[in-house]
Amino acid sequence: MKLENKIWDKAECLSRDEIENIQVQRLRATVKQVMNVPFYAKKFKEIGIGPEDIKSVADVRHLPFTTKTDMRNNYPLGLLAVPKEKVLRFHGSSGTTGKPTFVAYTKNDLEMWSDLVARFLYAGGARPGNTAQISFGYGLFTGGFGLHYGLEKIGSSIIPAASGNTRRQFTLLQDLQPELLVCTPTYALRLIEYMEEEKIPRESLNLKVAFLGSEPWTEDMRLYIEDKLQVNTCNNYGLSEVLGPGISGECVYHTGMHIQEDYFLVECLDPETLEPVPDGQLGELVITALNKEAMPMIRYRTRDLAYLISDTDCPCGRTTKRMSRIKGRSDDMLIIRGVNVFPSQVEEALLQCKDVTPNFLIVLDRPGSLDRSVVKVEMAPAFFSDKMSEMQMLKNRLEETIRSYTGIHFEVDLVQPQSIERFTGKAARVIDNRPKEK
Amino acid sequence: METVKQLSLFLENKPGHVYSICKALGDAGINIYTLTLADTAQFGILRLIVEDAESSKALLEKEGFIVNIADVLAVRIDNQPGRLAQVAEILNKEGINVEYVYAFANRHIFLYRVDNTEKAYQKLISNGFCVLSSHELFNTNK
Numbered sequence: 001m002k003l004e005n006k007i008w009d010k011a012e013c014l015s016r017d018e019i020e021n022i023q024v025q026r027l028r029a030t031v032k033q034v035m036n037v038p039f040y041a042k043k044f045k046e047i048g049i050g051p052e053d054i055k056s057v058a059d060v061r062h063l064p065f066t067t068k069t070d071m072r073n074n075y076p077l078g079l080l081a082v083p084k085e086k087v088l089r090f091h092g093s094s095g096t097t098g099k100p101t102f103v104a105y106t107k108n109d110l111e112m113w114s115d116l117v118a119r120f121l122y123a124g125g126a127r128p129g130n131t132a133q134i135s136f137g138y139g140l141f142t143g144g145f146g147l148h149y150g151l152e153k154i155g156s157s158i159i160p161a162a163s164g165n166t167r168r169q170f171t172l173l174q175d176l177q178p179e180l181l182v183c184t185p186t187y188a189l190r191l192i193e194y195m196e197e198e199k200i201p202r203e204s205l206n207l208k209v210a211f212l213g214s215e216p217w218t219e220d221m222r223l224y225i226e227d228k229l230q231v232n233t234c235n236n237y238g239l240s241e242v243l244g245p246g247i248s249g250e251c252v253y254h255t256g257m258h259i260q261e262d263y264f265l266v267e268c269l270d271p272e273t274l275e276p277v278p279d280g281q282l283g284e285l286v287i288t289a290l291n292k293e294a295m296p297m298i299r300y301r302t303r304d305l306a307y308l309i310s311d312t313d314c315p316c317g318r319t320t321k322r323m324s325r326i327k328g329r330s331d332d333m334l335i336i337r338g339v340n341v342f343p344s345q346v347e348e349a350l351l352q353c354k355d356v357t358p359n360f361l362i363v364l365d366r367p368g369s370l371d372r373s374v375v376k377v378e379m380a381p382a383f384f385s386d387k388m389s390e391m392q393m394l395k396n397r398l399e400e401t402i403r404s405y406t407g408i409h410f411e412v413d414l415v416q417p418q419s420i421e422r423f424t425g426k427a428a429r430v431i432d433n434r435p436k437e438k
Numbered sequence: 439m440e441t442v443k444q445l446s447l448f449l450e451n452k453p454g455h456v457y458s459i460c461k462a463l464g465d466a467g468i469n470i471y472t473l474t475l476a477d478t479a480q481f482g483i484l485r486l487i488v489e490d491a492e493s494s495k496a497l498l499e500k501e502g503f504i505v506n507i508a509d510v511l512a513v514r515i516d517n518q519p520g521r522l523a524q525v526a527e528i529l530n531k532e533g534i535n536v537e538y539v540y541a542f543a544n545r546h547i548f549l550y551r552v553d554n555t556e557k558a559y560q561k562l563i564s565n566g567f568c569v570l571s572s573h574e575l576f577n578t579n580k
Contacts, residue, residue, distance in 0.1 A: 379448045379481075384504045386446030386483055386551070387537045388476050395480075414481045416450040418502050 005252055005316050008122035008154075009115070011262045012318045019320070020057050022262050026290035028054040031063070034296050037081050039074055060265055060288055061276075065299045071101045071241060080104055082294050092140035093240040093340065100140060103240050104294040110149065112291065113246055116260050117150025120249025121180075123258065123316065124234030125209045128155030132180035133172055135187055136214065137163040142244025143214045143338075147182045150246070156180060163187065166194045177206040184338040185217035185225065189369030192228040207231045213238070213245055215335040216326040218435060235325060239304070242287045242297050248323055256309040256322030263290050266323065267299070268308045271330035279308045284330045285323070303331045334430065336364065337371050341406045343429040346375055349405035353383075353398055361420045362410070365433040375402065375410045378417050439559045440571040441509035443491035444549065448504040449475075449482040456484060462501050468494050471576070472549070474540040485540070487549065489576050511550040511559055512542075512575050514568040522548070528565050534558045547575070 007013060014022070032051040034040035043064045044050065053059060071079065080087070088107050092100035105113065126132065132151045138144035138160065151158050159172050163183075169191065172178070181188070188210055194200075207229060213236040222233050236249035237257050247264050248257035259266050268283040269276055277283035285304050289297040309322040334341045343362055350360060359378040364371060377398065385391055391414075398412045449455045456475065463470055463486075471487040487510075488494045495505045515521045529536060529552065537551040547570065552558045562569055 379450075379504050381504050381506075384446075384448050384506055386444070386485060386506050386508050388478070388483060389537070391481070391483065392478070414448070414450070416448070416452070416455070416502070417504055419450065 006122060007317060008119045012119060012123075012258065012260075012320055014262070014319060016319070019261050023057050023265055023290060024054065024059075026262075027057070027060060027265060027288065028052075030288070030290055030292075030296050030298070033293075034081055034298060037079060037296075039070065039078055040298060057265065060267065060299065063288070063298050065274075065286065065301050066297060067301050068101070068241070068303075076102050077104065079295055079297075081296050082106060087294050089145075090140075091142045091145070091240055091244065093142075101241070103142075103244075106293040109292055109294050112263065113146065113243060114149035114153045116243070116246035116263060117146055118153040119260060120234070120236050120246065120251075120258070121147075121150050121154055121156075121211060123249060123251035123318070124211060124236075125232065125252055126151065126154050126156055126180055126211075130154075130156040130180050131159065131176060131178040132156045132182060133159040133161050133169070133176070133178040135161050135163055135169055135181065135183035137338075141214075142238065142240040143182075146238070146244040146246060147211065151180070151182075166190060170194065170198070170200055173207065174200075174204050179206055179208040181207055181210040181229075181231070183210070183212065184214050185212040185221055186215065186337060186366070186370055188212055188225045188229065188233075189221070189366075191369075192225065193369040195228075202230055209234060211236060211249075213249075215338045216328070218325075220435065237323065237326065239302055242289055242300050242302070243292070247287065251314065251316040251318065253315050255312070255314045255316075256324055258314070258316075258318050258320045258322050261320045264288065265290055266308070266321070268306070268323075271303075271305075277307075279310045279321075282307050282327060303329050303333060305330055332430065334362070334364065334432070336373050336408055339406070339408050341408060345405045346402055346410065347429075349402040350375075350377065350398065352401050352405075353394075359420050360429065362430045363433070364430070366435065371434060373408065373410045374413050376413045376415045376420060378420055379414050380417065383414075439556055440512075440569050440574075441555060441559070442487060442512045442549070442570070442572050442575055444508050444510045444551070445486040445488060445491055445494055445498070446506040446508060447484045447486070447498060449477075449484050451477065451479070451481055458501070459484065459486075459498065459503065462497060463488065463494060466494075466497055468497070472540070472542050474538075476538065485538075487542075487575075489572070508551060509555050511552065511555060511562065512570040513548050513550060513562060514570060515546055515548055517546050524565070525550075525562065525567065528561050529558055532557055532561050534561075 028051045086106050087104040089105045090102050092102045136143040161172050210231045210233045234250040236245050238245035238247040248259040250257050265288040267286040269286050271284040282305055285302045287300050304326045305328045306324045306326050361376045363374045395412050402410045468488050473486045476483045491507050498505045535553040539550050541548050
């Protein structure tokens with residue numbers, strides 16, 4: 001299909017001066033606005049900085065960082081900048097200590113959010129009159145609702161299929177003939193696998209574009225998915241702490257993800273020195289939201305590693321800075337089947353089961369299309385019973401506890417004591433055999 | 439109450455583990471009277487009857503294995519139809535759950551691991567079954 005190149009909002013095509021002018025004004029307003037959030041007010045006071053000190057975009061570097069730990073320390077709503085009555089929606093990110101962190105949206109925030117999602121969907125070819133199947137989970141996760149309202153804004157009709165039940169997904173794809181598909185890249189692989197197993201002919205589907213996101217994926221995966229599903233794929237990026245999907249997204253030309261610069265100031269920093277790296281060089285993305293009401297965000301350390309692209313123009317006509325795919329993490333967070341998981345969560349879960357911290361190792365691979373997650377747990381005397389029923393119960397209990405801490409299923413593999421390699425210093429808790437970007 | 443000490447070892451499903459256990463015991467001059475292996479796809483439990491359970495446990499732990507000791511009942515059951523059923527019936531009537539059972543080759547001695555060892559013992563002997571002590575078990579074998 002020849003994909004038309006059209007632009008949703010003229011804000012995507014401003015000159016550098018115009019963009020920076022908006023950014024400075026909005027940054028100054030944001031700094032002023034967060035002065036009524038005690039967390040920010042205290043930090044700003046310590047540094048001795050206020051709205052009047054923001055004179056250029058570069059002045060963002062005088063502001064303090066916000067981290068996931070800050071969000072947890074201010075759980076549940078300490079970072080709220082409006083009265084709770086003004087909040088129209090809550091979302092949350094998967095918890096790292098069993099508890100999620102909450103984010104909030106006012107009416108204006110939701111309006112802005114759906115508009116930003118509409119921008120990247122439109123850039124990727126979504127049009128009024130299209131039908132879109134959303135195979136993202138709905139719920140606290142920002143992906144489902146985020147894409148839903150963006151598509152509604154464009155005027156595409158929506159099949160809110162949600163995640164899982166692959167057989168039913170195909171019933172919907174075949175019977176309602178959607179042109180657009182929204183899911184995680186690994187779920188797209190699962191759909192391809194199922195299609196081949198069940199010998200479902202490609203001609204029975206009407207898919208044209210797949211909007212894939214919420215987990216890192218690779219260029220190899222793109223080629224595979226585009227070949228097998230015969231669709232154009234568009235990558236998009238976002239994280240709930242800052243907004244959700246809508247921070248950036250690809251247009252039909254695949255030249256990197258266009259950053260919605262009028263709403264986000266994206267820095268790329270060396271994760272060690274926290275100094276900016278030149279465009280084209282890998283660094284950690286640090287994002288400031290420029291026009292959010294309920295939960296503004298100043299210099300959020302995403303821990304996502306990527307690089308910025310500014311040396312070439314995109315043929316689509318958008319003038320915004322672009323960013324590469326996410327190449328990795330600057331911390332030990334794992335993304336498994338679209339869910340954020342920290343090895344420390346697995347450790348806490350295991351600790352919950354007995355009074356000992358067993359030695360463990362997370363092994364990830366992707367034998368077919370979906371991630372397989374295994375935790376090898378070294379047997380300890382406190383765990384062992386000569387009764388098989390108790391051993392099975394132990395295994396089940398470990399698996400259930402890990403699920404309650406991480407939100408995903410890990411298969412527990414009980415192994416011989418001392419069989420997991422010991423490391424001096426920081427233990428390597430993860431072996432990730434999933435295909436990676438070269 | 440007469441019981442026999444049984445060793446249980448945790449085994450990851452990998453080749454060579456049973457060998458290294460038998461070898462370690464053999465090298466130390468410890469005779470294995472019988473053994474049974476219960477396994478799942480991921481791991482197994484090896485149960486052993488040896489003469490000196492405590493010192494064998496220490497030896498195997500030194501080799502890096504996780505070892506438990508449990509009391510099991512060594513019941514002599516005649517080689518006749520219906521006798522095993524009779525034992526099962528006694529235990530069943532008392533609500534005693536058999537976790538597992540295995541046998542001594544050629545000797546008509548069965549090892550029972552139950553959830554209430556004391557009660558099972560009393561009921562079996564009061565029904566005329568011979569439940570052996572370690573001493574009887576190991577010395578009649580020689």
